[in-house]
Each structure stands twice: as structure tokens, then as C-alpha cells.
Amino acid sequence: MKNTPHIPSCEECARHSGTIFRMLKNDELDEINYEKRCSVYKKGSIVFQEGNRTNGFFCVNSGILKMYKTGIDGKEQIIRFAKKGDIMGYRSILSGEAACTTAKVLEDAVLCFIPSKTLFNLVKTNSEFSMELIQRTAHELGDANKYIMNIAQKTVRERLAEILLLLKDTFDMDSSGVLQINLTREELANIVGTATESVIRLLSEFKQDKLIALNGRKIALLDVKGLERISSMYL
Amino acid sequence: MKNTPHIPSCEECARHSGTIFRMLKNDELDEINYEKRCSVYKKGSIVFQEGNRTNGFFCVNSGILKMYKTGIDGKEQIIRFAKKGDIMGYRSILSGEAACTTAKVLEDAVLCFIPSKTLFNLVKTNSEFSMELIQRTAHELGDANKYIMNIAQKTVRERLAEILLLLKDTFDMDSSGVLQINLTREELANIVGTATESVIRLLSEFKQDKLIALNGRKIALLDVKGLERISSMYL
DNA sequence: CGCTAATTTGAGTGACTTCAAGCACAGTGG
DNA sequence: CCACTGTGCTTGAAGTCACTCAAATTAGCG
Numbered sequence: 001m002k003n004t005p006h007i008p009s010c011e012e013c014a015r016h017s018g019t020i021f022r023m024l025k026n027d028e029l030d031e032i033n034y035e036k037r038c039s040v041y042k043k044g045s046i047v048f049q050e051g052n053r054t055n056g057f058f059c060v061n062s063g064i065l066k067m068y069k070t071g072i073d074g075k076e077q078i079i080r081f082a083k084k085g086d087i088m089g090y091r092s093i094l095s096g097e098a099a100c101t102t103a104k105v106l107e108d109a110v111l112c113f114i115p116s117k118t119l120f121n122l123v124k125t126n127s128e129f130s131m132e133l134i135q136r137t138a139h140e141l142g143d144a145n146k147y148i149m150n151i152a153q154k155t156v157r158e159r160l161a162e163i164l165l166l167l168k169d170t171f172d173m174d175s176s177g178v179l180q181i182n183l184t185r186e187e188l189a190n191i192v193g194t195a196t197e198s199v200i201r202l203l204s205e206f207k208q209d210k211l212i213a214l215n216g217r218k219i220a221l222l223d224v225k226g227l228e229r230i231s232s233m234y235l
Numbered sequence: 236m237k238n239t240p241h242i243p244s245c246e247e248c249a250r251h252s253g254t255i256f257r258m259l260k261n262d263e264l265d266e267i268n269y270e271k272r273c274s275v276y277k278k279g280s281i282v283f284q285e286g287n288r289t290n291g292f293f294c295v296n297s298g299i300l301k302m303y304k305t306g307i308d309g310k311e312q313i314i315r316f317a318k319k320g321d322i323m324g325y326r327s328i329l330s331g332e333a334a335c336t337t338a339k340v341l342e343d344a345v346l347c348f349i350p351s352k353t354l355f356n357l358v359k360t361n362s363e364f365s366m367e368l369i370q371r372t373a374h375e376l377g378d379a380n381k382y383i384m385n386i387a388q389k390t391v392r393e394r395l396a397e398i399l400l401l402l403k404d405t406f407d408m409d410s411s412g413v414l415q416i417n418l419t420r421e422e423l424a425n426i427v428g429t430a431t432e433s434v435i436r437l438l439s440e441f442k443q444d445k446l447i448a449l450n451g452r453k454i455a456l457l458d459v460k461g462l463e464r465i466s467s468m469y470l
Numbered sequence: 471c472g473c474t475a476a477t478t479t480g481a482g483t484g485a486c487t488t489c490a491a492g493c494a495c496a497g498t499g500g
Numbered sequence: 501c502c503a504c505t506g507t508g509c510t511t512g513a514a515g516t517c518a519c520t521c522a523a524a525t526t527a528g529c530g
Contacts, residue, residue, distance in 0.1 A: 069384045072467060077384040095373035100380050123366055127359040130369070134358065137372045138330035144379035145335055149304045149312040151386050152428030156514065185481065193387030195515055200482055216481090216523095232307060391490065420505065430491050435506055451499090451505090 007038050008061045008110065018085035019059070020136060023128045031121075036112045047103040047111065048089055054099060056115040057089040063109020064171075064181065067101040068190065076190040080140075081106075081170060081181075091137065093119065106182070154232070156194045160202050162231035163191050164212070168221055177213075177220040184217065242273050243296045243345065253320035254294070255371060258363045266356075271347040282338040282346060283324055289334060291350040292324040298344020299406075299416065302336040303425065311425040315375075316341075316405060316416075326372065328354065341417070389467070391429045395437050397466035398426050399447070403456055412448075412455040419452065 010033040014021040021029065038061070041047060048054050050069060060082050067088065068076040079101055082088045092099045093116045123130045150159060164179070171181040183191075189199045203219075206212045211227055213220040221227065245268040249256040256264065273296070276282060283289050285304055295317050302323065303311040314336055317323045327334045328351045358365045385394060399414070406416040418426075424434045438454075441447045446462055448455040456462060 069380060071384050071388040075388055077387050079380050079383065091373045091376055094369050095377060096370065097374065097377060100377045120366075123369065124362045127362070127365065130362065130365045131355075131358055134329050134365070134369055134372060135331060137369065137376060138326045139332065141326055141372060141376045141379060142330060142332060142335045144376060144383060145304060145314050147383055148314065148379065148386060148428075149306050151383060152312050153306040153310055184479095193383075196480090197482080197516085198514060201514095204482080419503090431504095432492080432506085433490060436490090439506080 008112070009033060010036065010112075013059070013061060013085075013112075016085045020087060020129070020132050021059075023132060024122070024126065028122060028126065028129075032114060032118060035118045036114050038110060038112045041105045041109045041111055043105050043108050045105050047105065048099050050100060050102045051098050054089050054093060054116075056113050057087055057093055057119065058103070059112045059114060060084055060086045060088065061110040061112060063105060063111075064107040065103050065105050065109060066187070067103050069101050076187075077193065078187065078191040079144075083171070090119070090133075091140075094133075094137070151193050156192060156198055157202055157205075158231050159192045159194070160188070160199060161206070161211075161227045162233060163188070164219065164221060165224065165227055165231060165233070168224070173221060177222060179219045179221065182217045243347070244268060245271065245347075248294070248296060248320070248347075251320045255322060255364070255367050256294075258367060259357070259361065263357060263361065263364075267349060267353060270353045271349050273345060273347045276340045276344045276346055278340050278343050280340050282340065283334050285335060285337045286333050289324050289328060289351075291348050292322055292328055292354065293338070294347045294349060295319055295321045295323065296345040296347060298340060298346075299342040300338050300340050300344060301422065302338050304336050311422075312428060313422065313426040314379075318406070325354070325368075326375075329368075329372065386428050391427060391433055392437055392440075393466050394427045394429070395423070395434060396441070396446075396462045398423070399441075399454065399456060400459065400462055400466060403459070408456060412457060414454045414456065417452045 010021060010029050011026075013019055014024060014029055016022075021032065024032070036059075041063070047058060047065065062084055065082045065088065066078050067080050067082060068078045071077055082103070088103050088111075089099060123133065150162060154162070167179050167181055167183075171179060173179055185199050185203070186196045188203075189196045192199060203212065203214060206227075207214050209226070211221075211223045211230075213222055245256060245264050246261075248254055249259060249264055251257075256267065259267070271294075276298070282293060282300065297319055300317045300323065301313050302315050302317060303313045306312055317338070323338050323346075324334060358368065385397060389397070402414050402416055402418075406414060408414055420434050420438070421431045423438075424431045427434065438447065438449060441462075442449050444461070446456075446458045446465075448457055
């Protein structure tokens with residue numbers, strides 16, 4: 001949580017296609033650059049918590065975070081991850097509500113905090129930015145709807161296969177197919193929406209069926225087509 | 236689908252607090268009024284279908300619609316309902332994607348179709364409207380996230396109780412507690428994300444426990460507190 | 471300091487239970 | 501008469517509990 005030694009510039013960050021800031025003019029970027037506050041967050045630290053209000057949002061410069069809701073008897077439900085170029089906490093300030101998820105650091109992160117006021121100013125004055133923000137939220141809503149159907153209709157087995165593929169798309173694999181993300185079995189279970197033991201058992205099954213290879217938390221996808229078939233992604 | 240005899244005016248519609256059009260200036264309302272096309276949709280007809288692109292969105296003047304995704308072997312997953320004052324199909328045109336749900340009429344409806352171009356113009360020129368649209372989408376995203384957790388962590392029994400309460404909030408009850416919405420058991424199952432038989436059994440249980448009263452499709456909530464307890468809404 | 475000892479944390483297994491889906495069939499009512 | 505509701509029965513998927521094992525952390529202590 002201490003201030004970072006190296007403060008990333010928004011100009012540089014905006015070059016990355018993924019960022020919402022890419023269509024800002026130079027003077028607007030300058031303003032954000034001036035208003036933002038960057039900090040280093042160590043693994044395990046919590047950036048903001050479900051139920052609390054924030055007076056701004058976060059932009060991920062580096063690192064990985066999980067965003068989850070806490071349910072019955074404290075069980076986490078992971079809603080999404082955030083990595084370089086993603087923004088977090090914007091939903092709640094846009095809707096004027098308290099945060100609906102908690103954001104926790106999985107891999108040491110550098111985050112920039114941007115005050116709501118700056119965001120609202122941009123929405124007011126730059127309709128392209130505004131449009132981009134709407135697009136992003138609308139797209140995420142589409143994902144959420146899809147997720148609802150999956151979780152309601154698919155078996156745990158199908159969902160686990162789908163999540164593995166989703167992790168591949170989000171975090172990529174190395175040359176030998178190893179997913180570039182470290183998750184505990186419990187965290188996997190909290191994405192899929194099932195018990196830890198079920199994930200363990202199903203992963204072993206997938207391994208037996210030569211769909212994946214396991215080495216501790218390293219998961220390698222050996223047969224993507226096979227996983228797609230199981231997940232029945234394209235109904 | 237034939238044109239309606241009585242065309243509702245947007246001015247009138249905008250007076251309703253729920254509508255997004257409430258902060259439009261008169262000339263903007265006039266433009267929508269000019270651009271919009273109203274039609275009557277009979278019960279059972281489909282307004283737009285998942286996977287198709289639309290070049291506009293719909294505003295519900297009267298009637299009730301269900302919006303659902305079609306899953307494995309054609310099972311519907313109802314995502315939400317739309318009633319007077321709600322808008323439909325805006326998510327997909329905002330995100331520039333195909334519709335992610337199908338909209339089907341449950342009770343005869345009068346819908347106004349507003350072209351995307353008109354919407355985009357408003358976003359460009361009226362930042363308050365833009366902000367309202369963002370807020371609405373962001374709020375809906377929050378709902379969706381909550382729904383994900385519920386469906387992933389709660390039992391069918393808990394979810395059914397919660398859905399009954401949600402229907403109460405959306406469609407109200409009459410003086411004797413009867414929900415002002417007609418749904419088949421199958422449709423209820425498609426909201427909860429379960430089998431029709433399970434809904435039937437659980438409804439009978441709720442009836443035995445004096446939580447609800449049943450009379451065909453009419454469901455009366457007798458013990459709201461009790462249902463809240465079952466749904467463990469406030470964990 | 472360094473080197474065990476003690477504790478914690480996560481992965482994995484097996485036995486058991488339960489919830490809910492699926493199937494077949496019988497009413498019922500618009 | 502057909503779509504919807506309701507019931508009984510069976511089966512299977514997945515949750516729960518109880519436990520082992522291995523690795524990683526931390527504490528303790530000469």
C-alpha cells in the first residue's frame with residue numbers, strides 16, 4: 001500500500017489497446033495523470049471491499065486481482081479477474097451504489113486510483129469516452145448473463161471445462177500449454193461455483209482423460225478441442 | 236405486430252419516473268417521438284431473438300415480456316422481465332453485439348421502436364442522458380452479479396423463495412397478497428434455474444408451511460418474512 | 471545464526487448423504 | 501383434447517465429513 005517508486009504515466013498506459021483511456025486527448029490524459037494516485041499492493045491485500053463506497057476507481061498497471069462476492073457462510077464467488085489495462089470499481093461509482101464485490105490481489109500489483117470526479121468530468125465532456133464506457137459495461141453485462149445461464153444449466157464438469165478455457169483466453173498459456181495463472185483448487189471452485197473436492201476430483205478425471213496435465217497449481221491444457229466438447233460451449 | 240391504433244406520446248411516457256427519457260429536453264423528446272415506431276405485440280409473439288442484430292431498441296409502453304437465453308437442449312433461462320417504462324435490447328446496440336437474449340410477450344404489449352442512431356445522437360449530445368444510461372447498465376450489471384452468486388451458492392428452495400419475493404417487488408401484489416403476474420410452473424423453473432417438477436414440489440411445500448397460497452397460476456404470498464428467512468436474502 | 475520442531479495450508483481420497491433431475495403416469499381444466 | 505399441473509419412484513450428481521499426506525511457514529532454541 002505504500003507509494004510506488006516508479007509511477008507509470010497514463011500516456012504510456014493509454015497506448016495499450018485494452019485501456020478505456022485510448023480515445024482521450026492529450027490534455028485529458030494530463031489531467032488524469034495529475035489526479036491519479038499510484039500504489040503498490042502486495043499479494044493478499046484487499047483493495048476495496050464489498051459493501052463499502054469508494055470515491056473513485058482503480059486502473060491496473062500490473063499484477064492480477066480477483067473480484068468476488070462473499071456469500072452464505074463466507075464462501076467466495078469469484079465474478080471476474082482484473083489484469084493490466086483493466087479497470088475495477090467503476091461499476092459502483094457509475095451506478096452510485098456501494099461496491100458489489102471485493103478486490104483482492106493475487107499477484108503483486110501496481111494500481112492507479114482515479115477520483116470519481118475526474119471520471120464524471122470525462123463522461124460529461126467527452127462523448128466518445130462516455131460511449132466507450134457504456135460499451136464496456138454493456139459487454140460485461142452480456143458476459144454476466146451468459147454466466148448465469150451456464151451456472152444454471154450446465155453440470156459442474158461442463159462448467160469446469162469452460163472455466164479452464166476462459167482462463168486460457170484471459171491469461172494465455174505458455175508454449176507447452178501451461179495456464180499463466182496460479183489458482184488454488186479452492187479458488188477454482190469459487191469460480192465454477194462448486195466444492196473444492198469436486199474440482200479436485202474432476203481435474204483428476206480430466207487428467208486421466210489426457211485433456212490436461214497437472215503439476216501443482218500449474219495446469220496445462222493438452223486437448224483444447226476436447227475441453228470445448230465437454231463444455232459444450234457452442235451448443 | 237400490426238401498427239397500433241393509439242400511438243403513445245413520448246412526452247407522456249417520459250413523465251413516468253422509471254423511464255430513461257425523463258431528463259430529455261422537449262426538442263429531444265420531439266425527435267424521439269418523430270423517429271419512433273409503435274406496434275402492438277400479441278401474447279406469445281417474439282420481439283427479437285438471441286443472436287440477431289437489431290438496429291434499435293424497444294421501449295415498453297404497456298404489457299409484460301420475458302427476456303431469456305436459450306441453453307442446452309432448448310431450455311430457457313429467463314434473465315429478466317420488462318414492463319411499462321422498461322427498455323429492451325439496448326445492451327446489445329450499446330455494446331455493438333448481437334442480442335444476447337430473446338424477448339417474448341407474456342401479456343399483450345405496446346412497444347415503441349427507437350433506432351440506434353437516435354440513441355447514439357442523444358448519448359453524444361446529452362451527457363445527462365448518457366450518465367443515466369450508464370447508471371442503468373451499471374446497476375443491471377450489479378444485479379446480474381448478485382444473481383450469479385445466488386444461483387451458484389443457494390439451494391433451489393432458497394432461490395425459489397427469493398424469486399417469489401423478487402416477483403413481488405417487480406409486479407406487486409393485490410390486497411390479498413396475490414402476485415400480479417401469471418407464470419407457468421415451467422417459466423418459474425426457468426427463472427430459478429431448475430426443473431418444473433422441483434418448482435411444483437417446492438411450491439406445495441411452501442403452501443403446506445402456510446408461506447404461500449396457490450390457486451392455479453395465482454400465487455399469494457402469505458408470509459413474506461418467512462420467505463425472506465428461507466431465501467436468506469440478508470445473510 | 472542455522473537447524474529442527476511445530477503448525478498451518480493446500481491437495482487429494484474414500485464413505486456417506488442429500489438434493490434435485492428425470493421418467494412415467496394420472497388428473498384437470500380452459 | 502391438449503397443455504399444464506401434480507405425484508411417486510428411481511437414479512445420479514455433487515455436497516459434506518473425516519481423514520491422510522506433502523509442502524510450506526513459522527516458531528523455538530541451543
